[in-house]
Amino acid sequence: MATPDQKSPNVLLQSLCCRILGKSEADAAQQFQYAVRVIGSNFAPTVERDEFLVAEKIKKELVRQRREADAALFSELYRKLGSQGILKNKWSILYLLLSLSEDPRKQSNKVSSYATLFAQALPRDAHSTPYYYARPQTLPLNYQDRNAQSAQSSCSMGSSGISSISLYALNGPTPTPQSLIPGQSYQAPGVGDCLRQQLGSRLAWTLTSSQPSLQSTTSKGFSNAVSRGVPRSRREGDTSGSVEITEANLVRDVLYVFQGIDGKNIKMCNSENCYKVEGKVSLSKSLRDTTSRLAELGWLHNKIRKYTDQRSLDRAFGLVGQSFCAALHQELKEYYRLLSVLHSQLQLEDDQGVNLGLESSLTLRRLLVWTYDPKIRLKTLAALVDHCQGRKGGELASAVHAYTKTGDPYMRSLVQHILGLVSHPVLNFLYRWIYDGELEDTYHEFFVASDPTVKTDRLWHDKYTLRKSMIPSFITMEQSKKVLLIGKSINFLHQVCHDQTPSTKMIAVAKSAESSKDAADLFTDLENAFQEKIDAAYFETSKYLLDVLNKKYNLLEHMQAMRRYLLLGQGDFIRHLMDLLKPELARPATTLYQHNLTGILETAVRATNAQFDNPEILKRLDVRLLEVSPGDTGWDVFSLDYHVDGPIATVFTRECMSHYLRVFNFLWRAKRMEYILTDIWKGHMCNAKLLKSMPELSGVLHQCHILASEMVHFIHQMQYYITFEVLECSWDELWNKVQQAQDLDHIIAAHEVFLDTIIARCLLDSDSRVLLNQLRAVFDQIIELQNAQDAMYRAALEELQLRLQFEERKKQRELEGKWGVTASEEEEENKRMKEFQDSIPKMCSQLRILTHFYQGIVQQFLVLLTTSSDESLRFLSFRLDFNEHYKAREPRLRVSLGARGRRSSHM
Amino acid sequence: RAAGGKAGLAGSLWLAPLMLQEVLFEISRILNTGLDMETLSICVRLCEQGINPEALSSVIKELRKATEALKVML
Numbered sequence: 015m016a017t018p019d020q021k022s023p024n025v026l027l028q029s030l031c032c033r034i035l036g037k038s039e040a041d042a043a044q045q046f047q048y049a050v051r052v053i054g055s056n057f058a059p060t061v062e063r064d065e066f067l068v069a070e071k072i073k074k075e076l077v078r079q080r081r082e083a084d085a086a087l088f089s090e091l092y093r094k095l096g097s098q099g100i101l102k103n104k105w106s107i108l109y110l111l112l113s114l115s116e117d118p119r120k121q122s123n124k125v126s127s128y129a130t131l132f133a134q135a136l137p138r139d140a141h142s143t144p145y146y147y148a149r150p151q152t153l154p155l156n157y158q159d160r161n162a163q164s165a166q167s168s169c170s171m172g173s174s175g176i177s178s179i180s181l182y183a184l185n186g187p188t189p190t191p192q193s194l195i196p197g198q199s200y201q202a203p204g205v206g207d208c209l210r211q212q213l214g215s216r217l218a219w220t221l222t223s224s225q226p227s228l229q230s231t232t233s234k235g236f237s238n239a240v241s242r243g244v245p246r247s248r249r250e251g252d253t254s255g256s257v258e259i260t261e262a263n264l265v266r267d268v269l270y271v272f273q274g275i276d277g278k279n280i281k282m283c284n285s286e287n288c289y290k291v292e293g294k295v296s297l298s299k300s301l302r303d304t305t306s307r308l309a310e311l312g313w314l315h316n317k318i319r320k321y322t323d324q325r326s327l328d329r330a331f332g333l334v335g336q337s338f339c340a341a342l343h344q345e346l347k348e349y350y351r352l353l354s355v356l357h358s359q360l361q362l363e364d365d366q367g368v369n370l371g372l373e374s375s376l377t378l379r380r381l382l383v384w385t386y387d388p389k390i391r392l393k394t395l396a397a398l399v400d401h402c403q404g405r406k407g408g409e410l411a412s413a414v415h416a417y418t419k420t421g422d423p424y425m426r427s428l429v430q431h432i433l434g435l436v437s438h439p440v441l442n443f444l445y446r447w448i449y450d451g452e453l454e455d456t457y458h459e460f461f462v463a464s465d466p467t468v469k470t471d472r473l474w475h476d477k478y479t480l481r482k483s484m485i486p487s488f489i490t491m492e493q494s495k496k497v498l499l500i501g502k503s504i505n506f507l508h509q510v511c512h513d514q515t516p517s518t519k520m521i522a523v524a525k526s527a528e529s530s531k532d533a534a535d536l537f538t539d540l541e542n543a544f545q546e547k548i549d550a551a552y553f554e555t556s557k558y559l560l561d562v563l564n565k566k567y568n569l570l571e572h573m574q575a576m577r578r579y580l581l582l583g584q585g586d587f588i589r590h591l592m593d594l595l596k597p598e599l600a601r602p603a604t605t606l607y608q609h610n611l612t613g614i615l616e617t618a619v620r621a622t623n624a625q626f627d628n629p630e631i632l633k634r635l636d637v638r639l640l641e642v643s644p645g646d647t648g649w650d651v652f653s654l655d656y657h658v659d660g661p662i663a664t665v666f667t668r669e670c671m672s673h674y675l676r677v678f679n680f681l682w683r684a685k686r687m688e689y690i691l692t693d694i695w696k697g698h699m700c701n702a703k704l705l706k707s708m709p710e711l712s713g714v715l716h717q718c719h720i721l722a723s724e725m726v727h728f729i730h731q732m733q734y735y736i737t738f739e740v741l742e743c744s745w746d747e748l749w750n751k752v753q754q755a756q757d758l759d760h761i762i763a764a765h766e767v768f769l770d771t772i773i774a775r776c777l778l779d780s781d782s783r784v785l786l787n788q789l790r791a792v793f794d795q796i797i798e799l800q801n802a803q804d805a806m807y808r809a810a811l812e813e814l815q816l817r818l819q820f821e822e823r824k825k826q827r828e829l830e831g832k833w834g835v836t837a838s839e840e841e842e843e844n845k846r847m848k849e850f851q852d853s854i855p856k857m858c859s860q861l862r863i864l865t866h867f868y869q870g871i872v873q874q875f876l877v878l879l880t881t882s883s884d885e886s887l888r889f890l891s892f893r894l895d896f897n898e899h900y901k902a903r904e905p906r907l908r909v910s911l912g913a914r915g916r917r918s919s920h921m
Numbered sequence: 922r923a924a925g926g927k928a929g930l931a932g933s934l935w936l937a938p939l940m941l942q943e944v945l946f947e948i949s950r951i952l953n954t955g956l957d958m959e960t961l962s963i964c965v966r967l968c969e970q971g972i973n974p975e976a977l978s979s980v981i982k983e984l985r986k987a988t989e990a991l992k993v994m995l
Contacts, residue, residue, distance in 0.1 A: 023970050030963045034984040035991075045987060049980045056976035072952065084951050091944050091951075100941055106968035107945065113978040115952030 027053070061365075065105035072112050264305055265376050269360065271312035272353050272385075274319060280309055288313060304378045311385055314392040315349065318342055321399045332457030333439035335406045338414070341435040345395055349388055356384070394425050398432070407459025408484030411437045415487045440486060448497060448551045451504030461485040462498050470509050474664045474758065478502045493545065496552045499757060503559045506758070510661050511562050556757035563758070567661050568630065570752065573765075575631040576666070577745060580656055580674045581772075582681045584624055591618040592689055599648030603639075606648050611637040615654075634658070638675075649686060654678060665762055673769045680776050684736060687729050687793050690800050694722050701807055704814060710851050711810055717861045718803055721868065725796050728872060728894060732789075735890045740775040744768050775886065785882065788875040795868040802864060806857050813850045817843075873904045955985075 027049055031042045039046075069092050076085035095104060267277025271289050276282055283290045289309030291302055322339045325331050331339075360376050394417075402413045414436050417429045443460040446452050453464050461484040468477040478498060485494050507513045563569040578584040594614045598606065615637050619625055624632070638655035653675055658666045666674075698719060705711050751764035773779050777786040820843050824835050835843070872894075879891035895901055942958070945965060949956050956964065964981075968974055 021966070023967055023972060026963050026967050026970075030960060030967070030981075031984060033957075033960050033963070034981065035988055045984055049984070052980050052983075053972060053976045056973055056979075059973045059975055061975070076951070088948060088951050091948050094940075094944050095948075098941055101965075101969065103968050103971070106972075106974045107965055108948075110964060110968060110974040110978050111945075111949055111952050111954055111956075113974070114949075114954035114956065114981060116955070 023053075024050070059109075061109070063105045065108055068105060068108045068112055072108065072115075075112070075115070261301070261378060264301065264378060265381065266360065268305060268308045268378065268381060269353065269356055271309050272315065272356075273350070274312050274316040280305060301378065304382060308378065308381055308385065311389050311392060314389070314396045315346070317396045318346060318392065318399055321403075322346070330457055332406045332459045334408070334410050334436055334459050337439055338402065338410060338432070338436045341432045342395060342399070345391065345432075349392065352385075352388055356381070390424065391428060394428055398429065407457065408440055408461050408481075408486045411440055412485075412487040437486065437488075444497060447501040448548070449504075451501050451508060453501070459484060461489075461494055462501060471663055473510055474502065474506055474762075475667070478505070493548055496548055499759060500548070500552050500555045503555045503758065506661070506664070507559055507562060510664065511559075511566065513562050513566075552757070559758055560755065560761075563661055568628075569662060569665060569761075571628060571631065572634075572658070572662055572666070573748075573752070575627070575634075576656060576674060578624075578627075579635055579654055580678045581741060581745075582678070582685060583741075584622075587618060587622040587624040588685065590622050591615065592685065594618055595648075595652070596689075599652055601648055603642045603646040603648055603651045606639060606651070608637060608639055611639075611652070649683075652682070664758070665765055670765065670769060673773055676778055677769075677772055677776055680778060681736065683793060684729070684733060687796050688733060690796055691722065691726050691729055694800055694803055695726070697803060697807060698722065701811065705810055707817075708810065708814060710854055714806065714854055714857050714861060717858065717865065718799075718806070721799060721861065721865045722803075724872075725799065725868070728792065729796070731890065731894050735886070735893075736776065739886050739890075740772055744771045744775075775884065782882070785875070785878050785887075788871060788878060791871045792868070792875060795864065795871060799864055799868075802857075802860055809850070809853065809857075813846075816846065869900070869903070873900050876900055877904065877906050 028039060028042070028046050031046045031049055032039055035042045035045060069088075072088060073085050076082070076088060095101070101107065263279065267280045270277040271280050280289050280291050282288075289306070289312055291297060291305055297305075322342050325335060325339050328335075356376065363376065398414060398417055401417065402410055405413050411433070414429065414433045418426055418433055420426050420429070440460065443453070443455060446454070447460070447462060453460065453462060455462075455464075458481070461481045463479050463481045465477050465479070478501065480494060480498055485491070489497075579587075582588050591614070594617060595611070598611065598614065615635070619632060619635070634657040636655045636657060638653045640651045640653055642651055655675070656671070658671065698715075702715070705715065745768070748764055748768040752761055755761045755764065774782070777789065820835075820839075827833065827835070876891050876895055879887050879894070882888060942962065946958055946961060949961055964977065967977060
């Protein structure tokens with residue numbers, strides 16, 4: 015048997031033919047020719063070269079034939095085969111053996127097994143037809159004759175020849191009915207098609223549509239192969255117009271529908287938006303229902319697919335949306351995997367045809383059961399897709415999160431998985447923002463929005479805002495505010511404070527951050543972990559920011575300096591300044607020059623305790639001249655100023671500074687009144703003694719004193735109120751808050767509250783305009799008094815002077831021996847004195863008018879005070895009128911303070 | 922035979938072709954292919970040379986049918 019392997023295939027083939035036919039080479043020539051042609055035309059195998067598969071098939075076949083011992087033996091032999099290395103094409107030989115194998119048991123099976131053998135040998139595409147159809151022409155005539163004869167010899171042949179096959183006795187492994195089959199194929203070409211249709215080629219469908227009757231007739235002959243194709247309807251010979259659909263067809267259609275492709279009989283009906291079996295088909299109701307139920311899967315698949323396809327084209331969809339689509343795609347891939355398994359199952363059956371039997375074939379019922387879980391998944395996904403239409407960014411994440419609130423654990427785990435994927439970009443944004451302060455959000459998906467038009471000086475206030483719609487529902491408002499603050503602080507540090515170094519703790523926090531588990535942690539109970547991260551970052555960043563502001567930029571010191579200079583806290587400096595400025599400011603405003611005043615300021619600084627202050631602070635202190643209106647004196651336009659820049663300007667914004675200046679103005683005026691009254695008092699003290707010799711003035715002077723005292727009392731109370739109740743208390747509150755502040759926002763807020771309170775209490779806000787006007791009127795009266803008094807003193811002193819001079823001259827003349835005084839002189843003197851004395855009543859009346867006016871204004875002021883809404887003002891009125899001096903005169907003031915309070919609250 | 926199989930594993934190749942033949946013949950017998958030893962060896966060689974087994978099996982079946990037809994005829 016040791017024939018050398020170098021023999022060419024042709025030679026081998028020839029010898030094979032000779033052996034099988036049992037003839038000599040010459041006689042077998044024709045068969046040899048034929049063999050060569052067949053082999054030449056079907057060169058490539060159409061089945062996959064999987065030897066394992068073939069071995070399995072063999073085993074299954076043996077088991078099915080209930081020859082388990084043989085199956086075990088085969089396994090053993092196969093193993094041995096596997097261990098040797100000579101055969102390279104094991105698959106080939108095994109396949110050959112399998113295809114030549116025959117079942118020794120039942121005869122009926124043999125026929126069908128031949129059918130399957132034929133089917134297996136067939137290539138699966140449409141090009142396989144030449145084999146069957148070509149054969150009758152290429153066969154030698156005698157062969158044909160043989161066929162014809164054999165066909166004739168069997169009387170019950172005909173179009174239903176297949177059904178009679180089983181009647182033939184079959185002897186041995188090579189039964190005669192082989193001849194029938196080619197005969198049948200010759201006589202009834204449709205039968206071969208039926209075979210193909212029954213047993214596996216997809217495209218052969220198109221050939222069967224003209225052979226409805228054969229379908230029903232063939233159903234009888236082939237037991238196993240046909241069982242799947244039995245139509246449920248009992249109409250067997252019915253060849254009327256309706257096409258009967260077998261369950262196998264439906265199964266195949268349904269598999270196509272699962273992918274969203276229209277099957278042969280089940281098509282998408284657009285008007286009703288569902289898959290329906292074509293109307294003309296006659297199907298039992300249960301089949302129809304089952305099919306529709308299965309087709310729902312296709313509809314769900316289409317919906318999801320449409321969404322992902324649309325979205326993948328949309329360029330502005332953003333990262334969150336893309337991850338959502340990717341997650342959906344992943345799920346769809348799993349689904350496709352299932353479909354391919356089902357498909358291969360179908361193919362496998364088609365391969366094996368008969369061998370598998372009913373137990374493992376694909377039916378609609380089986381499909382229903384197997385697709386139940388995927389259907390739930392797809393339903394959830396389709397619901398998600400619906401809910402998320404048109405959303406993107408954080409909104410999309412919120413929408414998905416809403417769906418995790420379900421009791422069904424299967425659905426919940428699915429949606430949570432998707433949510434984890436979807437929120438990953440959001441968390442990325444978040445972490446980058448928190449730890450680096452960077453925001454790269456081209457599609458506006460993150461809930462922190464940055465306004466690129468804002469410049470650095472407004473960075474803290476205006477540049478970063480919260481985009482409320484994009485806050486995912488699993489992040490609370492408070493957390494998002496904190497997040498905003500953290501990022502803002504980092505950017506503030508980088509850009510405004512020019513501080514690039516993150517503190518070591520911040521780096522540590524950043525490093526301990528995210529893994530891919532963070533997203534999952536976020537939604538399970540470890541929301542605490544997320545909260546902790548945010549809190550830690552917040553704490554660290556804010557602390558660092560405050561440190562930088564205080565140490566490098568001396569924020570708190572500047573605040574104190576504001577208090578000292580702009581709010582007149584540094585008493586000695588202010589007093590000295592006022593002393594120095596008095597002669598300057600008495601001039602009209604247009605004659606003032608800034609540099610003069612600045613010089614005076616510096617002198618004042620150097621002469622008082624202010625010189626020991628931080629030079630940084632002193633250099634910011636400056637004089638500012640307000641706008642000049644006609645008739646202004648220097649007092650009206652003078653103001654101090656404090657320059658702020660850099661990070662400090664974030665707290666002391668321009669509005670804040672203007673508030674400060676208004677308060678300064680008010681305080682400066684009040685101080686000036688105090689100053690004036692001090693002058694008046696000084697005048698009193700100095701001149702009282704001098705003017706003792708003019709008793710006619712005493713009445714006027716007395717009145718003057720009384721008025722001045724009243725005014726002094728008034729101003730004292732006002733000053734007390736301003737200094738202690740307004741300034742000191744608010745400042746204390748501010749200072750406490752600032753010391754305890756945890757971040758810059760707190761400081762800014764506290765500072766604004768401080769300023770607001772001061773302005774309200776100093777009657778500078780819009781509500782108290784009337785009160786303020788009254789107060790100004792009071793101040794004006796004081797100035798009037800000063801003027802009047804000055805005039806009076808001047809006159810009086812002049813008069814005194816003249817009288818003294820007169821007396822002196824008289825004395826001197828007497829000393830010289832002349833007449834002390836001449837008659838004309840004396841007369842002149844008397845005339846003058848009389849004039850003077852006549853002017854006294856005028857002065858008196860002037861004073862009286864002044865007093866009256868003043869008291870009227872004060873009364874009105876008091877009335878307004880008692881009806882104000884601010885409690886401290888009401889108490890001020892109480893203090894101002896402590897001895898009820900005004901109450902006696904003004905009936906409106908007679909209502910008690912408690913009632914006044916109640917009355918004002920009703921207003 | 923089992924012992925021979927193990928010997929085959931040990932690598933004595935000159936024994937292996939014989940073993941191989943026996944194994945394949947045994948398989949063929951189990952599967953009732955009706956091939957005798959020599960035909961089988963021709964087939965094996967043809968397969969090893971790359972012939973499509975599908976085509977080959979159809980050829981063999983045809984030839985058998987022809988034989989049977991001849992027999993019937995005769």
